[in-house]
Amino acid sequence: MRLYEYVARRLLLMIFVLLALSVLIFYLTRGLLPPTTALAAYITPRMDDSAKLSVARALGVATTSCPSYSAFVSLQGGCVVPLWGQYVGWLENALAGNWGLTLLPGISGTDTTWHVFFSRFPYTAELAIAGAFLTIIIGIPLGIVSATHNNKLPDHISRMVSLGGYSIPQFWFGAVLQILFVLYIRVNGSGLLSANSTVATRCVICFSGVVPGEIARYSGIPLLDGILSLNFPYFWDSGVALILPALTLAITSIGAISRIVRSSMMEVLRQDYITLARSKGLKENVVIYRHALRNAILPAVTVSGLLVAYLLGGAVIVEIVFSWPGVGNASLAAANVLDINFLELYVLVTAVIIVVTNLAVDVIYAKLDPRIRY
Amino acid sequence: MKASKPEGSQSSDRYGRRADLKYALHLLRRNPIVLTGVAISVASVLLALLSPLIVNPTSWDQQPLNLRLCWNNPIVNWQIANVFNCGGSAVYPLGTDSYGRSLLQMIILAIPVDLEIAFEVVASAVVIGVFFGGLAGYKGGIVDEAILRVTDVFLAIPGILLAIVLIVVLGRSLPTLTIAVLTTWWPYYVRLMRSQVLSEKEKPYVERLRAMGAGGIRILYGHIVQNSIYPVLVQATLDIGSVILTVSALTFIGLTPSPLLPELGNLSNQGIQYIFTAPWLILFPGLTILIISLGFNLLGDGIRDVFDPRLRR
Amino acid sequence: MTDNNDYLLRTENLFKWFPTRIGILSRTVAYVKAVDGVSIGIRRGETFGLVGESGCGKTTLGRTLMRLTEPSKGSVAFEGTMISALKGSRLKPFRRKMQVVFQDPYASLDPRQSIGSALLEPMKIHRIASTKSEAKKMAGELLEKVGLNTDHLARFPHEFSGGQRQRIAIAIALAVKPSFIVLDEPTSALDVSVQAQILRLLRNLQQELDLTFLFISHNLAVIRQMCDRTAVMYLGRIVEFAETKKLFENPKHPYTKALLSSVPVPDPSKRRELGVLQGNIPSPVAIPSGCRFRTRCPYATEKCLNLPPPLIEVERGHWIECHYDIDFAAASKVEIRPRAT
Ligand SMILES: Nc1ncnc2c1ncn2[C@@H]1O[C@H](COP(=O)(O)OP(=O)(O)OP(=O)(O)O)[C@@H](O)[C@H]1O
Ligand code: SF4
């Protein structure tokens, strides 16, 4: 099979996955509870019935022919749009680019789902990228050291670190980091943590008091915007604010990836061509970095596809613990009020990212390892 | 699976398996890390089983106001200004929580709650994985395709979000929590079992069994699965820890049946609000999660080393 | 090929093509023609040899005629029943009569199953023994029959040597009291000394239990020693077939001649006329036109390029598929029959 055919097939499958996911989420949020729950977050006790009914119609839950709100509540025949009808209506809108309104506050701008989501998304992207970066620059060397010093002290230490990282509850690690930095290091006097302990929105080693939003938003990613607008304090602040959440996010995957690198590296080091390279009198470092690492890194590449999914999932918890203004944090709020528009957009965007990175990883893997065929 | 074995072979099987097991135990014994893992996981399971005898399992009501956030431990001093002693003769080795209950007792009550969910999730995931993954790998074709596509859908969504939505929709209770986590967990086992079966079914003994007239069920569940289940069991051991982490994270972010429920994530959730006034409240429940999860990870790692075919024979 | 009715198993123009799938929609574009029109008949009580180079389709033929895989075309009749048309549970009675022993004794046993359990399993499937103790007794007897003893019942495959495992595989095959056994290179993974023991065991068992063997091998010496009649296979077809003695003493097909000449013969003066085979065996996906052997045949002519050779009986019971010997046949006035296919 040719590469482009393979990619095309996978992309076709992705469309299926996206449709199935949107149905699943729609069914979960709308299909399992009575239709009035879909309105709950939008109506106030003060609204009169006709206002409530128009909300229900606007949400696509009540039919236009429904005479009154009480008829809707009592599920009178022809009053409630059947679930598939609601879904088709939603899908038509979504395909036309209209994702509706959301209940969640955005960072700035209007309250359309699309706006709110993409004003928050850069923060999650920043966190996930930083997490991936830390995972790679810490996890891979840790695995290599472990393999090359098999059963010696560095191996034991790095195994304990990776196992510990793999076993530690992220929410707890994040909280403990906050205590350590603020309570015991006392970087910048007191009172830096607000009552609900946010490090993210107010930073610890603050340069200035720049609040997000006062800066030109080129990408929405604070770190990047800081560079682009040559605002060094802003860059510094966002960097400092990022460190603890990113480390918390990465801690689990560091453990996972270093274990994989360790075992594949050990397997490679046992193989004949490595012995041959050694017997040719090559320096141990050359053997390790030029010959062994190249082959040992392949399994790490394959899991980096899973890593993205993992980091995006883990971000939900980390964002909550650090009150990070990203989409993960918002998705919990959205789930709590069954904000279907936001949930669907969140799930679909994340799914696209996960599927596309997995595909990219498979293609890269096939390019790196000539033995693999599609 | 047992039923598919001829009755006559039971005693002989047991003999052979015992030799197998002995060898495995011998390898385990030589490895201190694994031994630690065994010790921790056995201890935590024992503690979970004995916990109703140690602490009255229904005694987690709110206590009087004056018992809240006390550190009545004469031996250890926190040296934090606002940590106070509530007086009285009662000693709380790990202090009291924000409802005035002994934290140590709450942790002892919480361990069986978390472990039970973890075992239920992992065991169900293994059963689902063995059944559907085995079927997909053995049958191939359209069955395989269908099962794979369903797992694709579940693997394309961050598990934690799916779990959150499920809990919100189905209501906050321990069974819902179990179902929600299981829903995000099973696809990995289906994939794992499937890939194991795919490679195992190519072995000549499978063809010999078919030639002998053995049916698909007997071949798949009586032979192939039994020969390829070790990686799945290793994964299951490792996942006990991961499930506990996930469950406690979910309750930590507030998806809990009751804020009073002694459950490790729940207890930590109280702790984060009193992070400066009562640091023990976040420290000890989290540490408990860490230790239990570490124990099962060490155990799983060790089992993997012991049963790694490249290291054996 | 003959009109004799005393056949235990017959195949009629049997084909097994494996599709190779490529493309987005998994369009089938090519076939691996592993078995490409085979008609053979195996007589009750004989050892039928099947010889050919690696990859020529011997194993696939064996699997197809045991109905372990569905033929693409053609039929297989066992004791007069068309088993090629049967499916699922209707095949089960025949599974009891036909057994197979594979080349690799390590892989053909379930590593987690004790020998006793493996021996009892077929009895259980086919309800051969009425009681547990009877089944156990039979299992012990089977082991003794193949030269092992009852103590071995509780052991596991990894505790045995290669030769012992092959004995176990044979014992398991015998557990259902079959009448026909496919032996797919049963000794080629074993040491020479062990080979001889296993071959002796097989011959003794055949006499004692009145078995019919299909003996697959690429070892000509073993074929010569074991088989009553032998078929030579090339790229999915039988190109020559005769009584083993005749085949070895007077091979007719250029391929057989080449094969035999490549067997080391102790006395150089007895070397056959042909040199060793030149070139590689063509891919079973792209089988040459006309005669499939023509790319390597020293006698190939224009005719061989265009016309598939007919099946002819050069002597009584000695068949070949070749244009070359037609001239020979004409010269010796042997009747030429049309291709059976
Ligand atoms: N299940 C299958 N799918 C696709 N191709 C197959 C399959 N089984 C066999 N083949 C192909 O059919 C051809 C014949 O294979 P077969 O195993 O029958 O040869 P053989 O004569 O037994 O060889 P050997 O002496 O090596 O055992 C080979 O090219 C093989 O690759
Ligand atoms: S038919 Fe022609 S090519 Fe084929 S074997 Fe005979 S002589 Fe050779």
Ligand SMILES: [Mg+2]
């Ligand atoms: Mg073969």
